[in-house]
Amino acid sequence: MQSKTLTGGQALVRLLANYNVDTVFGIPGVHTLELYRGLPGSGIRHVLTRHEQGAGFMADGYARVSGKPGVCFIITGPGVTNAATAIGQAYADSIPMLVISSVNHTESLGKGWGCLHETQDQRAMTAPITAFSAVALTAEDIPQLIARAYAVFDSERPRPVHISLPLDVLAAPVARDWSHEVVRRPGRGVPSSEVLDQAVAKLKAARRPMIIAGGGALQAAQTLQALSTRLAAPFFSSVAGKGLLPPNAPLNAGATLCIEPGWQLIAEADVVLAVGTEMADTDYWRERLPLNAELLRVDIDPRKFNDFYPCAVALQGDAQQTVAALLARLPEAARDASAAIQTVSTLRQAVKAGHGALQSIHQAILDRVSAELPANAFVSSDMTQLAYTGNYAFSSHAPRSWLHPTGYGTLGYGLPAGIGGKFGAPDRPGLVLVGDGGFLYTAQELATAVEELDSPLVILLWNNDALGQIRDDMIGLDIEPIGVLPRNPDFAALARAFGCTVTQPQNLNELQMDLRAGFSRNGVTLIELKHACALVG
Structure with missing residues (x-):
């Protein structure tokens, strides 16, 4: 019954469907035909784009709106280079994206034979703009690499992953059907009790606390609003964090850290809690924020704790769970927010007047x-x-x-x-x-x-x-x-x-x-x- 045996490409598509992928963006090409063999009956909708860069940007937009990884199918060589700009954008903004591409036959890799779409090292082109870029040298590598990709999406700082599949791996029958082997990693967890207590002590002692939240905090909207209210803390977002607080929330200072009134206000803080934000100059439109405060940072990426803005307390963990843990340790009574509310109101007026x-x-x-x-x-x-x-x-x-x-x-x-x-x-x-x-x-x-x-x-x-x-x-x-x-x-x-x-x-x-x-x-x-x-x- 050889006809019923799955090829590597077919098995991969089934595996993606079992990871709840419902849409892929791409353009079929001679090097990705085995992926397209697997699409009929898979339940996955294919969206034909008119350029591979468009496929990458569509996967990015899909991910930002849905919260699920965006997926695209890309051909060897020019498909990958065309999509690289979109991959770089997703990397810079911490967007989960799974880029599946073909690559030349295994025996030709790195040999310079002049094969169609050949590059010297395709993986090396995307490695700097992905969480990881890997080549599946056998069909058995595929489920391991997909599981590793979803471990990034579920447990680490979400960024693009690029997996290259040689033509022979895509076309060859698989030795066994691994298309149902879905492996999901546990979530991001919370900091230790000791670190949480250190942060709470500083928040309790703060006279002018303020909060900055970004794209890493999108699941924490309700807990962040409760924390802002409890602390009477003006709340800033990055551009990626817009909408975390309702527009009419009296402590919502918005994404105004890119203009003078926002800079002036954040300079008045004595403690700043930054949650899921890179604190990059692309959000602030200036080289450095005028922070005169102790900085507490909640982030899944440990590299953020001692970068351009070294922090007094590093809270590595999931944004929603960590903010909830801070709330549970703070006094239940909310502070008097009248002064902070007036400060935010003045900021809003200054934005329009400016x-x-x-x-x-x-x-x-x-x-x-x-x-x-x-x-x-x-x-x-x-x-x-x-x-x-x-x-x-x-x-x-x-x-x-x-x-x-x-x-x-x-x-x-x-x-x-x-x-x-x-x-x-x-x-x-x-x-x-x-x-x-x-x-x-x-x-x-x-x-x-x-x-x-x-x-x-x-x-x-x-x-x-x-x-x-x-x-x-x-x-x-x-x-x-x-x-x-x-x-x-x-x-x-x-x-x-x-x-x-x-x-x-x-x-x-x-x-x-x-x-x-x-x-x-x-x-x-x-x-x-x-x-x-x-x-x-």
Whole structure:
């Protein structure tokens, strides 16, 4: 009954299904045919992207919205190099992603025979931007490597994993069926009682405690809100942590550590508790925060405890469990929060009062977005000026609702990540914020969006006919602007060619109506804001 024997590729697909993978993003190629042999009947949906970078970004967006690892199938060589930017972005932002690629036949590896798609060492290309990159030299290696990948996702700092499968390993019959051998590791645990007691002693003694939380704390929203209330501590988030506290929570200082009012407030703290955040300059827009406080850090990654911000107490463990353990050791009575609440209120007023002319335009647009964005929607944003303002000025109502390529800062992220987010949460409407420059990096993924999506995805294209931020930076440094004023295509015609509904509002009222219509339409809507200054003029 040889016909019933699974190939390595078929067995791998079954194994992924048993790890509850429901979606993979990719483009079939001659080197991945055995993976595609395994897809029919597996229960896994394949999403055809139009570029491997798009596959990686979609897997990233899927993971950020769903909380599950995003998975993509990539061909040998150029598929891997095309996806490397997306892998790097996921690595920088601690996003769980499983990249499955083919590689040339085992006997040819490293020999330079000139095989199709050959690279000198494919694993070495992705090793620096993954938790690990490995080659399965036999079919028996596959379940071990997949188990190791999920150990990273479940128990360590979640980051991408790349597993390369030689063509002969993919095609050869497996000696036994290991496709049901699912191994899940225990969670991340909590610090020792001694360390928890040290942190609690400092929090009790603090006169002006404050909290910073990031993407590693997304499962800890309720406990963090309770801790902020108990301590009367103003609560800051990183961009990845937006939505951890409700917008109207009186102690929610938002993601404002990237602007002057936030810097001024954090400088007043005497104890800062940082939970699941890298505390990177990409979040703060300055080399170093003006911390005058003792720093307590909760993190799964021990390398964070003595880096750019060495801490007084290192609490290695799961964010939700660790914050809950701190709460259990603190006095139950909440402190008087009146002074802290007033401080946060003053901060919020200062943020809006401090807008420059461009940021005021952004705020007017974001206010109309906020008025029409469904309560359960998510926003996927690219590296564009409108999103930079939105990072600190736009309120998110829940975690996993604001996707931004913070750490790596790659252009072209917004659209494919938004598409991936729709597969991670099909019932959630999606909004993409993208500039004209970044949009052209991955505009081809409109084909995937129109082909695959039957629920609302609205793309808000900020078209200023420029690489606006770089132009402004050049002018600010007295550099003659070069290469920042490109000739753009007719974006409306381009989007219609893909099958999108397109609008070009001429004022804020029209924008709001177009947003409302877009979120009520099952399909893809592109709204082009061209020379948006005129909208609020």
